[in-house]
Amino acid sequence: MLHPNRAAGLAALLLSVSACSPTFNWRELRVDGTPLQALMPCKPESATRPVPLGGAGAAPAELHMHSCEAGGLRFAVAWADVGQPAQVAPALAAWRSASLQAIRVAPAAAGDWAVKLPGADPVQGVKAQGTDPQGQPVQSRALYFAQGTQVFQAAVYGPRLPDEALDAFFAGLQLSPP
Numbered sequence: 291m292l293h294p295n296r297a298a299g300l301a302a303l304l305l306s307v308s309a310c311s312p313t314f315n316w317r318e319l320r321v322d323g324t325p326l327q328a329l330m331p332c333k334p335e336s337a338t339r340p341v342p343l344g345g346a347g348a349a350p351a352e353l354h355m356h357s358c359e360a361g362g363l364r365f366a367v368a369w370a371d372v373g374q375p376a377q378v379a380p381a382l383a384a385w386r387s388a389s390l391q392a393i394r395v396a397p398a399a400a401g402d403w404a405v406k407l408p409g410a411d412p413v414q415g416v417k418a419q420g421t422d423p424q425g426q427p428v429q430s431r432a433l434y435f436a437q438g439t440q441v442f443q444a445a446v447y448g449p450r451l452p453d454e455a456l457d458a459f460f461a462g463l464q465l466s467p468p
Contacts, residue, residue, distance in 0.1 A: 313361040324440055328367045329462025332358035343370055343381040363448035365459055371440050378436045385443055386416060386434050393420030393428050409465035410435035431456055437465055
């Protein structure tokens with residue numbers, strides 16, 4: 291449940307974003323099986339697959355992803371349960387590294403982005419400029435965070451990332467208390 295002040299702020303933000311860009315049709319996404327709620331600018335598609343997030347010797351985790359494209363941008367929210375608290379940090383590091391490699395960016399070349407998400411521990415914002423699989427320039431802004439043994443990524447990818455879309459997407463992330 292959104293706090294009344296936060297709900298009013300989000301409503302105002304959504305109205306200002308939607309007034310500027312009819313391309314984005316913002317809607318609430320409740321991420322089943324998690325305490326996460328998100329705002330998506332389009333109707334997301336869902337997929338699930340096993341991925342190696344826990345490092346050497348760890349069993350693959352079941353990765354759940356919701357993503358969609360709007361205004362030439364890809365928006366994604368994904369999560370996995372790594373099962374053990376000791377696997378959270380290695381899983382987040384591996385996920386960050388794999389995401390950067392997918393756009394041909396060395397982890398050391400990515401920039402940090404200061405962001406807070408109440409209820410998340412740890413939380414890391416990452417911004418990068420790379421190339422997509424077709425060799426085209428792509429920017430990314432991603433947030434990696436955890437609550438308990440669940441790890442999450444919220445990300446936006448595109449040739450140019452408008453502040454209005456980024457602000458609405460990342461401000462729409464909310465974790466329920468554990």
